[in-house]
Amino acid sequence: MLKQTNYLTKVYGLPDGWTLPVYERESHGYEAARRALTTMSPADVVTEAKKANLRGRGGAGFPMGVKWSFMKPHAKKPAYLVINADEGEPGTHKDRTLMERNPHAVVEGCIIGCYAIGAHVAYIYVRDELHLSKERLWQAIREAKEKGFLGQTPFGKDYAVDVFVHTGAGAYICGEETSMLNSLEGRRGEPRLKPPFPAQSGAFGCPTTVNNLETIAAVPTAFLLGCEDFSKLSAIHTLNDGGVRLFGVNGHVNKPGVYECAVGLTLRELIYDLGGGITGGKALFAVIPGGSSTPVLRAEETVNAPDEKSPAHPWHGKSVLDVPLGVDTFRSLGTMLGTCCATVMAEGTDPVAAFHNLMQFYRHESCGQCTPCREGSGWLSRIADKLLAGTCSMQELDSLYDIASNIMGNTICAFGEGTAMPALGFLKKFRGEFEAYVRGERSGRDARLNIGSAV
Amino acid sequence: MTFALTPERERELVEILARYPTEHSKMAACIPALHLCQDQIGWCSDEVVTFVASRLDLPAAHVKGVVTFYSLFNQRPVGKHQLWVCRTLPCALRGAGEVLAHCEKRLGIKAGETTADGAITLRTAECLASCSTAPMIQVDKVYHENLSLPQVDTILDRLQKG
Ligand SMILES: Cc1cc2nc3c(=O)[nH]c(=O)nc-3n(C[C@H](O)[C@H](O)[C@H](O)COP(=O)(O)O)c2cc1C
Ligand code: SF4
């Protein structure tokens, strides 16, 4: 269901929309934080937060309130809130808009989040390339401090909160939460084995909550509306997937961009109503629903969910384009909602070249700690090279399955799955095109997606 | 040649150190400190590594390990300006390949190389969170989005002039 909203994005595009006076005037800025800190206990805040059914916006869709409830006070150690603004998943371009255009929502969310989990310090981990984002966040922090919303006694409450921006230095893997914590501590961004989970031992060995940047930026809205009412804005809140979120669309559409809508929007609405349809009036070929790690869908696919218990069952037999974009609905389609930014490919797009482009990305970004991931991502990308060069045998094509399957479940972090799942997805959905390359009926020498990996 | 931060950057480093819990602050400041050094001379030379190690009481091997892990830390000198063309699928679907080819042709170098006059290092980048305004390039600290080839020319003209 298409229901555009403007809670998170009301100040987008307004003159000085990123400044405190505009945030206060247009978005009831800092009212939610003031109310939380001055009228509620931290436990109340967590209880309320759970009602929002706010599923983590970083990719895995874990419920935000439940994550907060994992934080238990420690006798000696402080707690930390760490905000993930590494935004590196290919096809994802939403967090950046919040940092640049509505940074106060992030800062206000951090105040509420810190209070809820017993932290006095929040670090916002921003990828280094986003210089404007960092600048806007710092400015928002300064403004909030001057007003007394941050610091020793926010809103007069004796509960100190400080927010700092920390930057990486160019590594996709630092978006993985434990890698990010290592990077925050000044180390190589290599993921840590879990357990311990961040809630037990995170930043500086202390209990830590990691929330995605959009997740935390949505918190003030949820509290302003009341978390239950916020949840009910969603057409699929009964699936515990509540509220509003940012939907991105990129690739072959007429109006690529970031649109705020109630949860429940479908891919068809995102691509045709918001995205303005396919470039050049072409037909839709395929969609990657939420970042390159989420398995691709073909335009003509229908839902196969005969089991009544499946979250996608109500859409059984219908087009996948008509299923609400939700965490559980999309998992039931055999893919994932991921970061909810869709990459659209029009007819004529070469799926083998698209696969090649992405496999180069994963080979480049594997941190190299685990053999199946380090070697597997290399093999996948080398076979993709051979496919495009026309030198891949049928046997090698078949070995793609084994290589990808061997990565699954055999690695320290979910980067492994994030590489294997899209590889298997492309293979399954486009087997015919892959075989055509092997038989020499197609060739990739002029494929425009064939750009060498980052140098 | 030894390396030291300018007084202004040194002040910034002191501010940075105060952001982290005291007993962890020197290690936590490692990446920000390397950024400050690289801002000053363009790359993370051995002297920079030695400086950061001694300034933050860290083993040089740790600092070196950090430098080699992160792709934005330059391990050799680069051009006066760095230009990254995003190469990843969403940008590629909207013409990143043409933008890259155009830059390579105009500058007479391949991605990964620096022009003979040392003015421009041309690089490719993985997704820069700008996919809905593709194709895009990053020049030093600034994004240029929704690019047409004439716009790329304007950017290159400006960089080549100075
Ligand atoms: C390889 C990899 C990259 C990731 N990149 C990001 C990222 O850029 N931003 C993000 O918020 N989460 C990213 N995540 C997910 C985080 O590990 C973590 O689940 C998330 O930040 C939690 O926030 P949320 O619960 O609010 O979604 C990544 C995960 C993996 C495995
Ligand atoms: S799965 Fe890959 S990225 Fe993750 S820790 Fe292992 S080698 Fe590193």
Ligand code: FES
């Ligand atoms: S693919 Fe180029 S910015 Fe995302």
